[in-house]
Each structure stands twice: as C-alpha cells, then as structure tokens.
Amino acid sequence: MESTTAVKKKTMTLVQAITDGMRTMLAEDENVLVLGEDVGKNGGVFRATDHLQEEFGEGRVMDTPLSEAGFIGAAIGMAVNGLRPVAEIQFLGFIYPAYEQIMTHASRLRSRTMGHFTVPIVIRAPYGAGVRAPEIHSDSTEAIFTHMPGLKVVCPASPVDAKGLLIAAIEDPDPVLFLEPMRCYRSSREEVPVGKYTVEIGKANKLQEGNDVSIITWGAMVPVASQAVKEMEAKGVSCELIDLRTLYPIDRDTIAASVQKTGRTVIVHEAHGTGGVGNDVLAIVNDTSFLYQKAPVERVTGFDSPVPFFGFEDEYLPTPARVKHAIEKVIKF
Amino acid sequence: MEKQFPITKWVDENGNITGEDYKEMVTEELARTFYQHMIRIRTFDKKGISLQRQGRIGTYAPYEGQEASQVGSALALETEDWLFPSYRDHGAAMTFGHSLKNILLFWNGRNEGCIPPEGKNIFPPGIPIATQLPHAVGAAFAEKRKGTKNTAIVYFGDGATSEGDFHEGLNLASVFEAPVVFFNQNNRYAISVPMEKQMKTKTIAQKALAYDIPGVRIDGNDVFAVYFETLKAMDRARAGEGPTLIEAVTWRYGAHTTADDPTKYRDQMESERKRNETDPVLRVERLLKNNGWFDEAWAERMQKQAAEEVDAAVAEMESFPPADPADIFDHVFAEPTWQLQQQKQEYFQAKKGVPVWNQQQQ
Numbered sequence: 183m184e185s186t187t188a189v190k191k192k193t194m195t196l197v198q199a200i201t202d203g204m205r206t207m208l209a210e211d212e213n214v215l216v217l218g219e220d221v222g223k224n225g226g227v228f229r230a231t232d233h234l235q236e237e238f239g240e241g242r243v244m245d246t247p248l249s250e251a252g253f254i255g256a257a258i259g260m261a262v263n264g265l266r267p268v269a270e271i272q273f274l275g276f277i278y279p280a281y282e283q284i285m286t287h288a289s290r291l292r293s294r295t296m297g298h299f300t301v302p303i304v305i306r307a308p309y310g311a312g313v314r315a316p317e318i319h320s321d322s323t324e325a326i327f328t329h330m331p332g333l334k335v336v337c338p339a340s341p342v343d344a345k346g347l348l349i350a351a352i353e354d355p356d357p358v359l360f361l362e363p364m365r366c367y368r369s370s371r372e373e374v375p376v377g378k379y380t381v382e383i384g385k386a387n388k389l390q391e392g393n394d395v396s397i398i399t400w401g402a403m404v405p406v407a408s409q410a411v412k413e414m415e416a417k418g419v420s421c422e423l424i425d426l427r428t429l430y431p432i433d434r435d436t437i438a439a440s441v442q443k444t445g446r447t448v449i450v451h452e453a454h455g456t457g458g459v460g461n462d463v464l465a466i467v468n469d470t471s472f473l474y475q476k477a478p479v480e481r482v483t484g485f486d487s488p489v490p491f492f493g494f495e496d497e498y499l500p501t502p503a504r505v506k507h508a509i510e511k512v513i514k515f
Numbered sequence: 516m517e518k519q520f521p522i523t524k525w526v527d528e529n530g531n532i533t534g535e536d537y538k539e540m541v542t543e544e545l546a547r548t549f550y551q552h553m554i555r556i557r558t559f560d561k562k563g564i565s566l567q568r569q570g571r572i573g574t575y576a577p578y579e580g581q582e583a584s585q586v587g588s589a590l591a592l593e594t595e596d597w598l599f600p601s602y603r604d605h606g607a608a609m610t611f612g613h614s615l616k617n618i619l620l621f622w623n624g625r626n627e628g629c630i631p632p633e634g635k636n637i638f639p640p641g642i643p644i645a646t647q648l649p650h651a652v653g654a655a656f657a658e659k660r661k662g663t664k665n666t667a668i669v670y671f672g673d674g675a676t677s678e679g680d681f682h683e684g685l686n687l688a689s690v691f692e693a694p695v696v697f698f699n700q701n702n703r704y705a706i707s708v709p710m711e712k713q714m715k716t717k718t719i720a721q722k723a724l725a726y727d728i729p730g731v732r733i734d735g736n737d738v739f740a741v742y743f744e745t746l747k748a749m750d751r752a753r754a755g756e757g758p759t760l761i762e763a764v765t766w767r768y769g770a771h772t773t774a775d776d777p778t779k780y781r782d783q784m785e786s787e788r789k790r791n792e793t794d795p796v797l798r799v800e801r802l803l804k805n806n807g808w809f810d811e812a813w814a815e816r817m818q819k820q821a822a823e824e825v826d827a828a829v830a831e832m833e834s835f836p837p838a839d840p841a842d843i844f845d846h847v848f849a850e851p852t853w854q855l856q857q858q859k860q861e862y863f864q865a866k867k868g869v870p871v872w873n874q875q876q877q
C-alpha cells in the first residue's frame with residue numbers, strides 16, 4: 183500500500199470498502215461518475231453503491247437501461263470525452279453483451295489512435311461461485327479478459343486491497359476490469375484506511391512467507407488456499423502464499439522470487455483449467471525459474487464444464503482438501 | 516408507415532425546388548458550396564478505388580452515390596461537434612475537416628490514419644457494425660454534462676439497424692436525452708443483403724417511434740434536404756431536446772468494398788440508371804443551370820482544384836515515413852507492461868539477428 187496520508191481506519195467488509203473507494207473518488211474528482219443497472223436508488227444488487235446517489239445526485243450516480251453493450255459503449259464515449267466512468271456489471275456472467283465493446287473498442291482505442299483517444303474506464307463486476315446463486319451468476323471468466331490486449335484485470339481479495347486497487351483503477355489512464363469476489367463481499371472485515379490511498383496495479387501480495395512450496399492464487403480462492411496452508415503448516419510444511427491481486431499485468435517478479443526460493447509451485451483458481459490465468463503463471467515459472475523446480479507445477483482449478491448449478495458448486499470449486507492434496511503431491515514428488 | 520414517414524425533398528432530380536418555402540433557403544452560394552464539396556469527395560473516392568487497383572493502398576470502401584448525404588450532414592455541424600463515422604463515411608469526415616492524407620493512411624494500413632487534425636473531434640471509423648452508436652451517445656452525454664452546446668453525429672448503414680447496438684444506442688440516447696443525431700444512410704444494401712431481407716419495416720425512420728424520438732426520412736441524394744434537416748436535428752439537440760434519427764435514402768453505385776463484386780447480388784444497370792437520374796452531384800448541377808447560376812469555367816476549376824488537392828494528399832501519403840514497429844508495442848497502454856517490453860525487445864533483437872535466449876531477466 184502506498185501514498186497513505188490517511189491514518190484513521192474504519193472496520194469494513196470488502197463490499198463496504200468498494201463503496202468507500204467509489205465515494206472517495208466521487209468526492210475527489212467531479213469527472214468520476216458511477217453508472218449501471220440499479221446502482222442508483224437501489225444502491226446496486228449487492229449494495230456496492232449504497233447511498234452514493236443520495237450523496238452525489240443522479241447526475242453522478244446513474245441508473246442505466248438494461249443494456250450492457252449500450253452503457254459500456256456509452257461509457258467509452260464518455261471516457262474519450264473527459265469523464266471517468268465507473269460502470270457496474272451486475273454479475274460477470276452478464277458482461278458478455280458488452281464483450282464486443284470491450285474487445286473492439288475499450289481495449290484498443292489507444293492503440294488504434296496511437297494514444298490520441300484513450301479510455302480510462304473501470305468496469306466493476308462481481309464474479310465467482312460459492313454463494314448458491316442462480317445459474318450464470320457464478321462465472322469466473324477472467325481469462326477471457328486477460329487475453330484482451332489493452333485491458334488491465336484486477337481482482338482484490340481483501341477490503342484494504344479492494345479500496346486501494348479500485349482507486350488506482352479509477353486513476354489509471356487505461357481501461358480496467360475490476361473483478362469482485364462476491365463470495366468475499368461480506369465474509370470478513372478488516373481495518374481500512376479512511377480517505378484516499380492506492381494499491382499499485384500489477385503488484386502481488388505475499389500473504390505468508392514460507393520455504394517449501396509457493397501457493398499462487400487470487401480472489402475468492404485466497405481464503406481457500408489460506409485454509410489449506412494453515413493445515414499444511416500444522417503438518418510441518420512451510421508454505422508461501424501469494425495473492426496475485428492483478429491478473430494482467432501479472433507480477434512476474436514476485437512469482438519468480440518465490441518459486442525460485444521454494445522450488446515447488448501450486449496454482450489455485452476457480453476458473454476452468456483450460457486457458458485459465460493459471461497457465462500464464464505456469465508460463466512465468468517456466469520462463470523464469472525452470473531449473474529451480476523440484477517438481478512439476480500443480481494446478482488446482484475448476485473443471486472445463488460450465489460453472490454448474492449451485493447444487494454442485496461445492497464439487498466444482500477448489501477446496502482446501504484439493505489444495506492440500508496438490509501441495510502434498512509437489513512435496514512428495 | 517411510408518405515408519407517416521414521407522421522403523422529404525427540397526430539390527428534385529431535375530434540379531427544381533419542390534416548395535415555395537424552400538426558395539429563400541436554396542441559395543446560389545449554398546448550391547456552389549455543396550457542389551464543390553461533393554466534387555471534392557467524389558474525386559477522392561474515385562482516386563481511392565484506383566489506388567487500390569494499382570496496389571497503392573489496401574481494400575477501400577467507396578461511397579460514390581452517397582455524397583449528398585455525407586456533405587450535407589457534415590456541413591451542418593459546428594466546429595466543436597463530434598463525428599463518429601463508419602468505414603464508408605470518410606466523405607463526411609473530410610468535409611468536417613479530417614485530413615485527406617490521414618484518411619488515405621488509414622486505408623493503407625496505418626494507425627496515423629485514425630488521428631484527426633488537432634481540435635477536431637472525429638472518431639476512427641467504426642468497423643464492427645453499429646458499435647459506434649453508443650460511443651456517440653456517451654460523448655454527447657459528456658458534452659451535455661459539461662454544459663456545452665456541442666452535439667455528436669453518428670453515421671451508420673441500413674444493415675446496422677439490425678444490430679443490438681443500434682437499439683441500445685437509440686434507447687440510451689432517448690433516456691439520457693443526449694444531444695446526438697443518428698444519421699442513417701439507407702443505401703439499401705448491407706454488402707449483398709437488400710433492405711427487404713434486413714427488416715420487415717418499409718422505413719428506418721419509423722424505428723424512432725420505439726424510442727419516442729423524432730424520426731425523419733429524407734432524400735439522401737438531395738443535399739439541401741440533408742443539410743437543412745440535419746441542421747434542424749442539431750438545433751434540437753443543442754436546445755436540450757434530445758436525439759433524432761435521420762434516414763437518408765440513397766444508393767451506393769459501386770461495390771461494397773474493392774474486395775466485393777456487386778454483380779453477384781444485383782443488377783448494376785440499376786446503378787447506371789441512377790447515375791443519370793438521381794445522382795446527387797448532377798442534381799445540384801441541374802439546379803445551378805435552371806437558375807442561371809452555373810458557370811462552366813468555375814465548375815472546371817473546382818474539378819481541377821479537387822484533383823490537385825487529392826493528388827497532393829496521395830503524394831503526402833506515399834512519402835510518409837514507413838511504419839515503426841515500435842508502435843505495435845508502445846501504444847497498448849499508457850505505460851507498456853513487462854510483457855510488451857519483453858516482446859518488443861525480443862522482436863528487435865531477432866530482427867537484428869541476435870539470438871533471444873535468456874531474455875526474461877532483462
């Protein structure tokens with residue numbers, strides 16, 4: 183965490199920290215505006231924009247028609263014309279109508295015009311399974327977006343990171359997809375600095391130092407991996423736990439330093455295995471640290487099935503037991 | 516619906532003014548201005564096709580036949596307005612002040628072609644059909660929020676009206692009361708697909724009803740109707756009265772692009788007939804002649820001037836410095852990511868014949 187002038191802290195959940203991040207930026211910069219479906223009076227389906235319309239008015243916190251392509255497209259036009267839109271997609275599974283706008287415009291307008299037109303927008307989207315949501319409400323398709331050149335993809339796992347990364351995303355000169363692990367929205371609380379601070383995009387966070395194995399994960403899988411790490415520590419295995427926080431650009435240096443130290447790597451993500459961001463982590467291990475590896479890298483991921491109906495979601499989602507199994511495998515190799 | 520949305524015409528095919536009300540507005544000065552601009556963009560268009568045939572630029576999308584729509588609408592804009600063209604609307608873009616050289620660079624595969632002259636709010640051409648409509652709504656919304664009187668105009672074809680972004684754009688603009696003009700050029704074909712297979716409605720203007728915004732249907736080959744109706748729509752937008760949908764009924768004479776063969780899907784004799792009967796440039800020429808305003812020497816001068824301007828732009832395009840591959844990497848983000856830096860370094864080393872092992876620790 184950098185540039186903290188604020189010393190005062192307040193206990194917040196992750197979703198409250200996100201609201202606080204938006205509030206901070208709405209107050210700081212009149213060009214910032216929040217838009218999306220039900221973000222106004224309703225405060226968003228997850229209450230992430232709770233009370234913001236009351237505080238800043240309908241001109242700054244706008245309900246849009248049900249029109250993902252339309253309002254993401256309009257947000258691009260706004261951003262090009264000097265505004266800083268923060269758009270909410272209700273669930274990542276409903277971002278697909280806007281795929282074209284993100285892929286063919288938001289992410290490449292800077293490149294097309296050699297920097298003449300730029301798109302400083304933030305697209306916030308709750309993602310992931312584990313809250314017994316109806317079908318399509320549980321997708322974790324971050325890799326579709328890390329594959330888009332020109333887009334940054336951020337995924338905090340804690341309240342402090344959520345607020346700091348959101349502020350950094352709003353201030354970023356390029357488009358940022360901001361993924362919010364809905365499973366973590368209210369699962370824990372943390373002391374969050376009051377006022378403005380940023381967490382640097384592109385930097386991972388080492389949550390725990392260890393020597394035997396590196397566990398690399400992000401978002402809603404952080405608590406899962408963390409549980410596994412605790413249980414393995416009890417068995418005498420020293421684990422280093424890394425929360426990537428940013429999925430593009432990934433923090434190569436933190437990964438390399440860790441896996442060179444431990445020589446063993448387990449990657450945990452809830453997204454489908456094939457084409458997942460875990461494969462990019464694996465490529466970094468290969469490119470930077472191949473000769474340091476004492477065992478093949480293990481990946482613990484969701485399956486190559488659609489995210490199942492919630493009746494099966496506990497089967498689909500990586501669990502501490504699966505992570506532990508992978509750790510044992512790389513240790514015993 | 517065709518009765519409810521009749522085609523407005525100010526000057527007919529024979530160059531006659533259609534109503535007493537228009538007589539005062541259809542002036543010699545305007546006629547000459549329109550004529551000159553249409554000659555200019557037609558000259559450019561013909562050159563575009565010939566450059567492509569000679570392999571001097573890439574695939575090119577011609578607009579010949581649609582000059583009145585593009586010139587009339589673009590001349591209705593104020594300097595600080597926004598223009599969102601599709602790939603077929605560089606006639607409008609250059610009329611609004613885009614650089615001919617840059618437009619040629621665009622068709623020759625250069626990003627510099629997407630950059631408008633300083634102070635001109637011209638977006639790069641919309642390639643994915645209809646995606647530019649929401650952008651125009653957003654830019655117009657931002658103008659409204661800034662409290663300016665600026666507006667946005669966005670161009671698209673008949674085929675585009677089947678895309679979701681058309682409907683989302685109109686709906687958003689209507690809800691936001693955005694100062695935007697949706698300018699449809701109904702040239703009756705989307706590549707090979709005729710309007711009857713694109714939609715059951717007989718007009719495009721009527722689609723405005725669904726969004727409770729004005730829908731106007733005009734003869735897109737009548738530059739006066741285009742100019743004055745666009746002006747009205749712009750005035751409404753500037754006055755805070757929200758968006759307008761304009762359907763300009765027109766025709767493209769040639770192929771969809773230089774990679775297309777229109778004889779596969781339509782009888783090109785229709786284009787030949789239209790060249791003689793409903794041509795937008797000929798119409799103004801007839802108007803000028805009917806009123807004794809036509810001056811042969813002046814017209815020739817305009818032709819010559821246009822040819823010289825276009826030739827100069829071609830020369831500039833052809834002497835433009837070659838593309839710098841560094842640009843591939845340098846404009847993806849404000850600050851290139853380590854991936855892009857690494858890929859750039861490897862690319863340049865490989866080009867120099869330097870082996871690229873062990874780059875990861877650069």
Ligand SMILES: Cc1ncc(C[n+]2csc(CCOP(=O)(O)OP(=O)(O)O)c2C)c(N)n1
Nearest residue numbers: 603642643644672673674675702704705706
């Ligand atoms: C989303 C999308 N689908 C398909 C295409 C390929 N395509 C390019 S132009 C075109 C026809 C568009 O017709 P219309 O909107 O009537 O405009 P016109 O070309 O006649 O000006 C198609 C299908 C595209 N560019 N974008």
